[in-house]
Amino acid sequence: MRFDVLSLFPELFHSYLQQSLLKLAIEKKLVEVRLWNIRDWSTDRHKSVDDTPYGGGPGMLMTCPPFTTVSKQCRRSATIRDDWSC
Secondary structure, three states: OEEEEEEOOHHHHHHHHOOHHHHHHHHOOOOEEEEEEHHHHOOOOOOOOEEOOOOOOOOOEEOHHHHHHHHHHHHHHOOOEOOEOO
C-alpha cells in the first residue's frame, strides 16, 4: 500500500514514520510512504506558495500552481493497476 503525503513541512513526518507499527510496516515493505514538499514545485526564487485572500482580510491562502503541479507529478509516479486508477 502506498501513501503520498503532500505538505509544506514534510520533515514533520519523519519522526512519526519511525514509530511503532508504522515503522514495522514500512520495514516489511507492507506500506510505502512518499513525502512531497510542495515548495519544491514553486517557480519563484523564494519558493513562495502563499497568496493573500481574495477581497483582503486576515490569513493566507496557498497558490494553486505549486499544488496542482506536485499533485500531477505524484499521480504520474503512482503505479496504476487494473482494479483502481489514480
